[in-house]
Amino acid sequence: MEQQLPAGRRPRLVSSLGLGQRCCEVTLDQERGLLAWRHPRRGGENYFVPTSEIIAVEETELNKKQRNTGKWQKLAKPHAFTVYYVKKARNHRWWCRDVTFWCGDENLCNQWTQALKELLEMQKCRPKQLLVYINPYGGKRQGKKIYEQKVAPLFSLASISTDVVITEHANHAKDNLFEVNINKYDGVVCVGGDGMFSEVMHGLIGRMQKDSGIDQNNPKAPLVQCNIRIGIIPAGSTDCVCYSTVGISDPVTSALHIIVGDSQPLDVSSVHHNNTFLKYSVSLLGYGFYGDILKDSEKKRWMGPMRYDYSGFKTFLSHHYYEGTISFQPAKHTLGSPRDKDSCRTGCYICKESEQQLAEQQKKCGLKHEEDEEEWKVIKGKFLAINAVNMSCACPRSPKGLSPAAHLADGSADLILVRKCSRFDFLRHLVRNTNQDDQFDFSFVDVYRVKSFQFTSKLSEDNGSNVTDIGKKRFGQFCRDHPACCCNIADSTWNCDGETLDSSAIEVRVHCQLMKLFARGIEENCKDEAAYSHSSIEHLL
Numbered sequence: 250m251e252q253q254l255p256a257g258r259r260p261r262l263v264s265s266l267g268l269g270q271r272c273c274e275v276t277l278d279q280e281r282g283l284l285a286w287r288h289p290r291r292g293g294e295n296y297f298v299p300t301s302e303i304i305a306v307e308e309t310e311l312n313k314k315q316r317n318t319g320k321w322q323k324l325a326k327p328h329a330f331t332v333y334y335v336k337k338a339r340n341h342r343w344w345c346r347d348v349t350f351w352c353g354d355e356n357l358c359n360q361w362t363q364a365l366k367e368l369l370e371m372q373k374c375r376p377k378q379l380l381v382y383i384n385p386y387g388g389k390r391q392g393k394k395i396y397e398q399k400v401a402p403l404f405s406l407a408s409i410s411t412d413v414v415i416t417e418h419a420n421h422a423k424d425n426l427f428e429v430n431i432n433k434y435d436g437v438v439c440v441g442g443d444g445m446f447s448e449v450m451h452g453l454i455g456r457m458q459k460d461s462g463i464d465q466n467n468p469k470a471p472l473v474q475c476n477i478r479i480g481i482i483p484a485g486s487t488d489c490v491c492y493s494t495v496g497i498s499d500p501v502t503s504a505l506h507i508i509v510g511d512s513q514p515l516d517v518s519s520v521h522h523n524n525t526f527l528k529y530s531v532s533l534l535g536y537g538f539y540g541d542i543l544k545d546s547e548k549k550r551w552m553g554p555m556r557y558d559y560s561g562f563k564t565f566l567s568h569h570y571y572e573g574t575i576s577f578q579p580a581k582h583t584l585g586s587p588r589d590k591d592s593c594r595t596g597c598y599i600c601k602e603s604e605q606q607l608a609e610q611q612k613k614c615g616l617k618h619e620e621d622e623e624e625w626k627v628i629k630g631k632f633l634a635i636n637a638v639n640m641s642c643a644c645p646r647s648p649k650g651l652s653p654a655a656h657l658a659d660g661s662a663d664l665i666l667v668r669k670c671s672r673f674d675f676l677r678h679l680v681r682n683t684n685q686d687d688q689f690d691f692s693f694v695d696v697y698r699v700k701s702f703q704f705t706s707k708l709s710e711d712n713g714s715n716v717t718d719i720g721k722k723r724f725g726q727f728c729r730d731h732p733a734c735c736c737n738i739a740d741s742t743w744n745c746d747g748e749t750l751d752s753s754a755i756e757v758r759v760h761c762q763l764m765k766l767f768a769r770g771i772e773e774n775c776k777d778e779a780a781y782s783h784s785s786i787e788h789l790l
């Protein structure tokens with residue numbers, strides 16, 4: 250029955266199949282990987298589904314009710330199959346939709362399911378075996394429920410096998426990743442917030458370095474890329490990494506990006522203190538305002554995500570500023586700048602350029618790192634906030650992010666310095682982080698695109714560069730005992746992707762595309778999509 254075509258060409262299936270009560274023409278272009286049909290009702294709307302966005306195909310048993318209505322009655326034994334596919338809706342949200350086609354000819358029905366299943370088999374980037382970690386206490390404590398009700402059914406529909414670990418304590422996932430047979434898995438999924446993602450990332454990157462004999466304590470060590478992708482099912486408080494890489498924090502959308510096997514490289518910063526490795530960071534490294542919020546909010550975990558609003562308000566009122574020195578190396582290799590109007594989107598050419606540079610660099614010197622002689626710029630001052638972001642840090646609270654033009658995978662971070670200013674001015678800056686206005690357009694805000702930076706607080710400088718924690722504590726105490734001083738001689742804390750760091754003096758270096766996520770970056774909102782979402786609403790009605 251199959252059409253004869255020249256060698257190497259795949260046939261095109263065109264059949265008239267039943268859809269609901271009526272017939273419609275269904276086409277499967279196997280060469281281009283496109284399934285299309287015209288809905289017999291709904292104004293004859295055309296549907297085009299790329300096979301890369303088909304989730305599963307199943308032979309369907311029609312139930313009694315379906316068989317006893319309309320045209321079904323005329324067929325002795327109708328045969329049917331269901332196609333589950335991604336439906337893109339407004340605001341980057343993805344749904345899983347299904348459509349059931351039927352016909353009287355068993356052979357034709359089999360031919361269709363076979364052809365579709367073969368096309369799905371050809372999607373080599375899709376994961377088959379996943380390791381899942383669930384933080385049952387993240388965000389509103391819904392992680393387990395979200396996974397079981399919204400995600401697990403989709404994974405099983407897509408024939409993905411999973412090993413699920415519900416964490417029992419902090420660092421459970423991280424420690425476990427050093428022990429498991431990692432080669433068994435095509436990816437690791439974390440269900441939780443930014444803190445949980447950070448834990449899983451540390452486990453994976455750490456494991457990779459350990460297996461390759463790389464010493465993480467050496468700040469100059471060239472790190473080994475981690476090719477096992479991480480998927481984030483958002484169930485935390487801020488969910489900034491998920492929102493900034495997918496465009497929405499929605500568990501179903503994220504599960505579908507994992508199923509279709511998306512891949513998004515991500516820059517990772519390493520943070521060191523005195524030749525000791527502290528942490529990796531992918532989103533926000535914040536000193537001053539965001540560090541103080543985090544430190545205060547940790548005591549208020551019982552409040553859930555609301556704790557950030559409470560601590561945010563409190564920290565804003567305290568208006569602490571911190572004295573210190575920032576030195577940084579500007580990122581000359583990247584094409585963009587933090588004041589660009591365009592943001593990083595799916596297929597971003599700036600990130601692609603960095604990927605090429607990275608490949609050339611690796612070819613040239615293998616794993617050896619080129620000694621960096623590039624200039625350092627030094628800035629001393631009094632700061633309300635120092636924020637280094639590897640990505641925009643968009644989240645529901647700040648939809649365009651702390652640095653709207655930052656790139657996911659360009660090998661640089663945006664360093665935002667907010668100098669001492671009045672409460673009113675600082676509030677104006679903060680509010681602009683939440684709306685469309687330019688948060689950098691203030692005389693007291695500077696932003697630089699950097700590939701590495703160092704920070705030392707005045708306090709640690711005064712104590713010699715090797716500041717000891719004892720010295721720090723003594724100063725903090727001194728400060729608390731003398732309320733007349735405005736507390737700015739005490740150090741703040743670094744907020745590293747939602748975890749606090751123990752040291753205020755740090756050395757940071759961006760590692761271009763060190764890891765990968767099951768994501769594709771934020772898709773451009775084109776005109777087609779507006780029409781698309783309109784039809785998807787019709788579809789829902």
Ligand SMILES: CCCCCCCCCCCCC/C=C/[C@@H](O)[C@H](COP(=O)(O)O)NC(C)=O
Pocket residue numbers: 442443444445485486487488489532533539542543557561562565642644646647651679680682683744745746747748
């Ligand atoms: C008067 C208060 C005004 C507040 C300004 C609003 C700007 C909000 C910008 C949010 C910054 C996003 C960076 C993400 C940080 C996360 O890693 C971290 C931890 O997130 P998690 O709890 O693990 O989901 N969350 C916070 C708030 O520090």
Ligand SMILES: Nc1ncnc2c1ncn2[C@@H]1O[C@H](COP(=O)(O)OP(=O)(O)O)[C@@H](O)[C@H]1O
Pocket residue numbers: 383384385386387388389415416417418419420421440441442443444445446448484485486487488747748
């Ligand atoms: N079972 C557990 N009990 C306590 N803490 C945990 C557990 N599992 C993970 N954690 C830790 O909880 C912290 C916060 O988790 P996260 O999922 O990011 O929630 P949130 O977004 O609300 O902060 C993470 O740093 C993680 O290491």
Ligand SMILES: [Ca+2]
Pocket residue numbers: 516638639640655656657658659660661662
């Ligand atoms: Ca970046």
